[in-house]
Amino acid sequence: MLNPGMILSNRYEIIELIGTGGMSEVYKAKCHVLNRYVAIKVLKPEFSSDVNFVTKFRIEAQSAAGLSHPNIVNVYDVGEDNGIYYIVMELVEGITLKEYIQEKGRLKSDEAINIAIQIAQGLEVAHQNHTIHRDIKPQNIIVSKNGGIKVTDFGIARAASSNTMTANAMGSVHYISPEQARGGFSDERSDIYSLGITMYEMVTGHVPFEGENNVAVALMHIQGEMISPREYYPDIPTSLEKIILKCTQKKAERRYLTASALIADLKRVQANPDIDCVVVPPIVPSSPTVEMTSDEMKAIKEGRQMNEPVLDEEDLEPEEHPEDTPIIPPSKFDNLFDDDDDEEDDEEELRQPEDDDDAELDELDPKLKKIIMISSIAVVVIIAILVALLISKIAGFKLFSGKKDTTDTPTTTEATESTDDTDENSDASTDDVTTSEQATIPMVNVVGLYKTAAEEELKKAGFTNYTFETKKDNDVQEGYVISQSVDEGTAVSADEEIVVTVSEGKEDKEVPDVRGYSDDQATTLLTEAGFTVTHGYEYDDTVEKNYVINQSPEAKTMQPEGSTVKIIVSNGKEVQDVPVPNLVGKTEKEAESLLSDAGLVGNPSHAYSNDVKAGKVISQEIDADSKVEEGSTIKYVISDGPETVSYTVKFTGAITNAGYDFEAAGNVSVTVSYTIGDATYKIYSGAAGEESFPLDIGGADSISGLSEDSGTFTVMITDSEGQDVTSSFNTSGLSASFTKE
Template identity: 55%
Template sequence: MTKQEMEMIKTGRQVDKADTTEIPPVSPRTSEIKANVPVMPPSQFDDLFPDDDDEEDDTDESVADDGEQEQEYDGEEELDPRLKKIIMVSSIAIAVVLAILAILLIGKIAGWNILGGKGKTEESTDVITTEGTNDTTAQETVPMVNVVGLYKTAAEEQMKKNGFTNYTFVEKTDATVEKGYVISQSIDDGTSITKDTQITIYVSSGKEKTKVPDVFGYEDSQATTLLEEAGLKVTHGYAYDDNVEKDHVISSDPVAGTEVEEGSTVKIIISNGKETKKIAVPNLKGMSEADAADKLQEVNLVGNPSYEYSDDVKEGQVISQDPEVNTEVDEGTTVSYVVSKGPQKVTYSVSFSGSISNIEFDFDTFGSVTVDISYTIGRQTFSVYSGKAGAGDFPINIDGVEGPTGLESNQGSFSVTITDSEGIDVTSSFNTGGLSATFTQESN
């Protein structure tokens, strides 16, 4: 076989007639041997190895050129290098295929994304690393359950029932959700997750917190305003307190500084002042004013006396009292009582009117006169008019002259004395009958 034929066999080309005409003649022996050699098809692995036929081709060419040398070919020896090459290439190919299959198998088990896909089979599974170990196990996903609106303990039971193992409860203030109930969850219900996926469940801790203001000692209305401005409701209680002024705050519940939810109720205790005992009012009737005052002081009551006339009760003694005898009153209560002034005395005041006129006295001859007018009530005598008078002073008028007051009697009499310059009584020469006294009863 020529070199050209060998090249054609390697490249897979067929030998045409034009080519065969150029093949140099060979010996019958050589032709017979070559005729018995099977033609091997070209292999895709031929280029991977050095061409072992170069020397043979040179030999063939030399034989063909000189036509003298013959080389005996043993069919079996001609096939050995090629078979050897084929076996070697096949072994390498099989080893490569097995290695690739082994890598694919290991990668599938380990979850390697060798083929560049999404790493999911038709039935989706996730590789989960078990906490605390280096082992990995594939777990199927399950839908997340809905625990919103459940009480915390019920939500926890639901999570356990569905096999979830990695969930955390977190408290969060909420003005609309009652304390202890689930507000929301970090993963929506129905979402496919593994059972150890981290889940946060938010539980209501109630409304926003506020601190109770310190209202100790504040007046009731001021304390109420402060608490309401802090978003709190107010109720009241009352108690006696020796140290806190009446109507001021003694304490609060909860105490000042306590954190409570907005809208919580705070009770404030209001002071009634110092605690007092109940006292039975003693009987003061008939006691003297001094004795009544001492008796009230002994039982820690306060006396308030007043005074009235009485025809029945001796002057200076108690006529009546308020509250009445044995009435229960607080210690320190004021008791009013009335002290007799004795029988009421009627008194009067008096006023005078009228005039004294001249009848026959000769002022030109005897000159002026001295006039004295007085009024006597019982044993008391009061001067109404006294003085000298001439002819031009008459008539002497006493209208509007006021007499004494507090008179126990409403009866009396006038006394008029008129004397001339020499001391002679000339009263008879004058008209004194026109004088009068008017009594008025005084109010007591």
């Protein structure tokens, strides 16, 4: 931890610690070169000591420094000072989105959409610059004081992904994509998955997957089914729910392919929450490789060939084995095969105590290791085959026939001449052999892929004679493959004609004529006809407000089912803005006349005023000369003159003896009066003995019709000789209370 006042690189003065995370600490600092405040993220010592990590971190942070967008926290500098590695970033005053969600419990749909659009806009720019965040989560999103959204921690996530995946290195596993959880390749769609989980938390207040440890949560991302957000809160628009579910598809190709596509749908839903614009592509196989059957898997594990009979121990001793059958020892990667018998073992292997989270996360992708090993073996086998073919060619043998090539070079002129007569036949014979021995390729499955992706798969597999045709299809989205002329797995030559059928979208339907209908009626008619409705608004002097003026495409035309029809709805007659007249000081009649001439409506009220004569306007709600719509209502206040107020006073309290000796001096004479302005009112007067005290004056009559609401008491107490003995009594308990009549 850095101390306040410390200077990094003779430039950045540390002011205070403002946050801490798994890999770093964040400080507020001042840059003395540019005289501005910045945020400095300092790597913790356990990461600073890792040379590989630091190198990767510096490269990625420098790449992130090239990103400039209002929704991305700008990176200004990357540096090192005495083993302290840091990045200098824009200082954003605010809180994390995680804290914001916790404060509110959950966010309203419109607010969640607005935040999601801003996050996606930041990702869009990053992805266009070939930068993948890899750790999108609410903790890495800042909600600034002005309501803006900023994505932070670009670069540090990529550096962390190059190390062992641990809770500290990759942050919370609750937002990780399935491919990241497996340790596989991640791209832009991984960020989109994490953003989908973040949106889920925004609208529900919690993440979709919880578990006893990180491994359990990671497994849920790989194979668990999340509960629909609307099952928790039915007020969430269906369209927003569909966006979240599309973002969080297990298969990356079924998610939004780009942040731009996600933004487009979010903006559509923002403009019209009832719109149905989200389409999830059909399931695409995770690999074109033909899957092994359970028998083939069993044969591999038992170390035998496919066609070899399974022998009991009684029939074949352990040391006996057919000479021509290779013995394949059990592989340490056997548990990677996803057959039915091993599913429970695979899950059990991943269920470990929390203390081993880091090690367990390393084991989440042993399949990647297997793929590398199998690929290496395949390369070696291919090289061996090529070498064998080359040797056989040099030796004059045909590898597949086992016979020596009889077309040796002739040794005599006669032999040469005799072979000339048969050259044509020899060529034909050679062509036949070549054709018969031509290698075949198993057909890949391209159904469900987008056209460009399908073409890429066919090229990759080696096919050269493929064509695309299109047709309408109500079930398959436009541009995606419906079918292929050659079934998956069928062995065909590379130049075999292959026809791939691509969807043109849904069948065309006739657009209803909704002109003259109300907005609600038109929307219902178009929706029931299978179209999506959007709105535009215009003023119209002849069409009533909220009724359809026009539509596009035009009525009675044929359009694809599900396409968009825009209806133009009337706002009614266009209203002009008019200036508000000055009403202050005018009589009520004059004010009404001025407002009427301006096309406005008056709404007067009354109030007392000591300054404005009764019947004149004291004030108006909207200032004079301000522009308002014609027909607007203007409030103004008319004076009723000065307010006349009268009060009533009531007396309470008692006079108590504070030391007067009645036995020695005798009875006293008491007079209590109350003065208000110029008037004095007698409240009590009479003789009083010792038994009269305390002397209660609460029974005195109240006084009404007073113009003031304050006054003073006067108390005079004398003895039998006329001497003033008031000081021997306590009169502080007397009080007067005024009420307005």
